[in-house]
Amino acid sequence: MEKGTADHPISSACAKRMRAIDDTLDILSGKWKLAIIARLCHQPMRYSTLLRDVTGIAGKVLSRELQDLEMNGLITRAxxxxxxxxxxxxISENGKSLKALTDSIADWGLQHRARIIQAAD
Structure with a gap:
């Protein structure tokens, strides 16, 4: 058992999964990486197209995020x-494994938006 609280120790399997989540969040951290990956899952894009398509991102930030994603083997640059x-x-072969994650996030976002709009009516 891993250290949890006195009343609720964490199993080693759970602790391993929590470390995996931490690792994933470290790689995908920030406001822009998932937005970039989601777009590249659908089609290859030139830098200028990504800059236009990812609303609000600055060119310097896009460059840094693309470098990080390439360094982590999630995208390729040609x-x-x-x-x-x-x-x-x-998107790289390894990056394609994130498509299910981006699809799930999009589905959740659509459902959440619908709930908020319905609650406002």
Missing amino acids: VSTSKPLAVTYS
């Missing part, structure tokens, strides 16, 4: 040899 150079980002 640079064309054409003039002018074009950089296209795609």
Whole structure:
């Protein structure tokens, strides 16, 4: 048993799952990473398209988030040899495993919005 409270010790399996959640949140932390991943799950996008599509993100922040996602193996970056150079980002095989998560978040968001609107009526 892991340390919990005196009344509620945490099982090692539960503690392992909590560490996994912490690890996941560390990789996907911040306001923008899931928004970027969700878009790339549907189609590859150029940097400029992502900048336009992810409402409110600054260019410097987008660059940093894309670097983090690439470093963690969730997206890939392809640079064309054409003039002018074009950089296209795609979801990696590992990143595709997050599609179910982004779909679940979207479903929850739609249901929550409907509940809020219904409650306001």
